[in-house]
Amino acid sequence: xxxxxxxxxxxxxxxxxxAALIAGxxxxxxxxxxxxxxxxxxxxxxxxxxxxxxxxxxxxxxxxRQILLGGRPVVLVAVAATALGYAVALxxxxxxxxxxxxxxxxxxLRPVDVLIAVPTLLxxxxxxxxxxxxxxxxxVLVAVAAxxxxxxxxxxxxVEAAARPVVEALRLHGESWSRIAFGQVARSIRRTLAAxxxxxxxxxxxxxxxxxxxxLGVQPDAADWAVMVDRNRPGxxxxxxxxxxxxxxxxxxxxxxxxxxDAALHGGxxxxxxx
Amino acid sequence: xxxxxxxxxxxxxxxxxxxVAAVPVLVFTLTEALPGDAAVALAGDDxxxxxxxxxxxxxxxxxxxxxxFADWLGDLAHGELGRSLAGGRPVAGxxxxxxxxxxxxxxxxxVLLVPIAVGLGMLAARREGGPLDRAISTLTLAVHAVPEFAxxxxxxxxxxxxxxxxxxxxxxxxGRQPAVLALPVLVLLARPVCSxxxxxxxxxIEAMAAPYAVHALRCGVAPARVRWTHALPNALAxxxxxxxxxxDWLLGGVVVVEALFVIPGLGTVLLDAVATRDxxxxxxxxxxxxxxxxxxxxxxxxxxxxxxxxxxxxx
Numbered sequence: 001x002x003x004x005x006x007x008x009x010x011x012x013x014x015x016x017x018x019a020a021l022i023a024g025x026x027x028x029x030x031x032x033x034x035x036x037x038x039x040x041x042x043x044x045x046x047x048x049x050x051x052x053x054x055x056x057x058x059x060x061x062x063x064x065r066q067i068l069l070g071g072r073p074v075v076l077v078a079v080a081a082t083a084l085g086y087a088v089a090l091x092x093x094x095x096x097x098x099x100x101x102x103x104x105x106x107x108x109l110r111p112v113d114v115l116i117a118v119p120t121l122l123x124x125x126x127x128x129x130x131x132x133x134x135x136x137x138x139x140v141l142v143a144v145a146a147x148x149x150x151x152x153x154x155x156x157x158x159v160e161a162a163a164r165p166v167v168e169a170l171r172l173h174g175e176s177w178s179r180i181a182f183g184q185v186a187r188s189i190r191r192t193l194a195a196x197x198x199x200x201x202x203x204x205x206x207x208x209x210x211x212x213x214x215x216l217g218v219q220p221d222a223a224d225w226a227v228m229v230d231r232n233r234p235g236x237x238x239x240x241x242x243x244x245x246x247x248x249x250x251x252x253x254x255x256x257x258x259x260x261x262d263a264a265l266h267g268g269x270x271x272x273x274x275x
Numbered sequence: 276x277x278x279x280x281x282x283x284x285x286x287x288x289x290x291x292x293x294x295v296a297a298v299p300v301l302v303f304t305l306t307e308a309l310p311g312d313a314a315v316a317l318a319g320d321d322x323x324x325x326x327x328x329x330x331x332x333x334x335x336x337x338x339x340x341x342x343x344f345a346d347w348l349g350d351l352a353h354g355e356l357g358r359s360l361a362g363g364r365p366v367a368g369x370x371x372x373x374x375x376x377x378x379x380x381x382x383x384x385x386v387l388l389v390p391i392a393v394g395l396g397m398l399a400a401r402r403e404g405g406p407l408d409r410a411i412s413t414l415t416l417a418v419h420a421v422p423e424f425a426x427x428x429x430x431x432x433x434x435x436x437x438x439x440x441x442x443x444x445x446x447x448x449x450g451r452q453p454a455v456l457a458l459p460v461l462v463l464l465a466r467p468v469c470s471x472x473x474x475x476x477x478x479x480i481e482a483m484a485a486p487y488a489v490h491a492l493r494c495g496v497a498p499a500r501v502r503w504t505h506a507l508p509n510a511l512a513x514x515x516x517x518x519x520x521x522x523d524w525l526l527g528g529v530v531v532v533e534a535l536f537v538i539p540g541l542g543t544v545l546l547d548a549v550a551t552r553d554x555x556x557x558x559x560x561x562x563x564x565x566x567x568x569x570x571x572x573x574x575x576x577x578x579x580x581x582x583x584x585x586x587x588x589x590x
Contacts, residue, residue, distance in 0.1 A: 014413060021417075113290060114297045117569045121527035122561055126305040129549050129557045206422050210531060213424040214546060229428055233535075236428075236443075237436060244432050247425040258420035259413070 022256025029071025396475025478510030
């Protein structure tokens with residue numbers, strides 16, 4: 001069923017489309033800061049041209065230089081948040097799935113069930129009221145917001161894997177908890193983990209960019225694509241590039257990640273059934 | 276209602292009650308009961324002694340957190356939301372002012388969401404793998420991931436500034452010209468429409484291939500009848516659950532869209548309150564948004580269970 005959904009040629013085409021969309025933003029985010037060079041003198045705000053390839057921004061800085069610098073925080077914070085979310089949720093969910101005691105499973109997972117209904121952006125907004133999170137704080141917040149979803153998915157997959165005879169055999173053999181949990185159970189559900197991690201990365205990109213756009217966890221004049229979209233909006237009529245280019249880069253990054261993830265899942269699923 | 280279904284519904288309601296109870300605890304903890312001096316943290320960029328003293332006085336920070344929490348809950352139970360730290364207006368009045376535009380946006384989005392999403396999903400499922408299906412599937416997958424603010428800015432640049440078809444912001448009032456609502460509602464719809472259309476498509480294809488549907492077709496039941504009355508309800512169950520997650524996105528979307536199109540709704544009130552660290556306003560709004568989301572989740576789970584009673588809805 002799922003293999004048919006991929007539709008051979010459609011899957012490949014989706015791969016190419018995703019790769020084409022993500023290539024530009026990702027290369028800019030990774031290597032842009034290396035190419036940015038020194039900041040030039042400030043010019044008049046919101047002027048197109050005048051020696052500036054993409055014009056100037058709201059404080060008269062060169063937009064192209066801001067674009068080169070502004071991708072890295074978005075990508076780094078999103079990747080760090082996903083990794084951190086997994087670092088917390090994976091042991092938690094595996095512990096809940098592998099423990100034989102029902103009460104311990106309840107204690108570990110009930111808070112997750114309760115928290116899952118709280119909107120993620122609300123969590124970030126609430127925390128930003130009293131604290132002034134920087135990039136690290138924002139990554140932690142986005143990770144915390146992702147923990148309930150990750151824990152739920154991992155737990156559901158791990159419960160099934162933990163019921164297999166091989167886990168029982170390892171236990172009787174006296175293998176350590178971490179060997180069983182990470183060496184056997186986590187390994188056997190790695191496909192689910194990879195798929196879920198991809199989904200979380202797309203979600204983290206979305207939340208990180210949205211928070212930065214709303215001015216949470218960033219300096220008001222930070223070199224960050226989402227901040228650029230927000231701060232340069234007043235000049236949209238005079239100098240659209242300062243808004244449109246970063247918005248397109250963020251859209252390309254998010255869309256490309258999602259398309260690649262989908263293509264990889266269906267491609268992987270097909271190979272999996274054949275094997 | 277059968278016994279297991281009743282037991283399930285009981286457990287789900289209990290979980291819903293726990294979630295509702297968790298919202299005020301979370302709100303209070305994150306805004307007031309943090310380690311360190313809340314008054315200093317809340318004074319933020321303007322940490323003069325007078326301002327810190329004023330905050331301490333207004334929030335009664337000299338008393339223990341548990342006592343303040345109990346007082347706050349008691350006031351809430353009496354419908355007393357307190358006063359804004361900035362300006363001293365009653366919070367209830369601020370909420371009442373912002374409620375109209377936000378409810379209008381959310382209601383319009385929800386009314387349009389279901390027909391568009393189900394229609395798109397059914398259109399794609401008509402011929403699996405056909406050109407229309409491929410186009411709709413790729414488009415929904417792509418648009419789904421784009422953050423609302425990026426989509427909104429790009430749509431504004433094209434439709435409002437380049438083509439001059441629609442007004443770029445809602446300055447001047449929502450009620451007067453309906454055209455100002457077009458772009459905000461479009462942006463709010465984009466994400467949920469994509470995810471629900473994909474679920475409807477997948478569910479419908481699966482349901483139409485299921486033995487009962489194949490058998491009904493073989494017995495000569497009209498395909499349209501099989502599709503509409505037998506397959507569709509089964510395909511809608513996962514979509515109904517996804518509709519609950521929409522409440523989450525709708526909140527995020529409303530905050531972004533109101534900021535983007537300058538709409539004076541609850542999202543704008545919340546953002547302003549966060550920026551000025553106006554704790555009573557943030558608390559009241561977070562509570563409102565949190566409880567509404569929890570209740571929508573609960574309702575959607577119950578509806579999903581009703582549509583397809585055998586699906587395992589996680590509790």
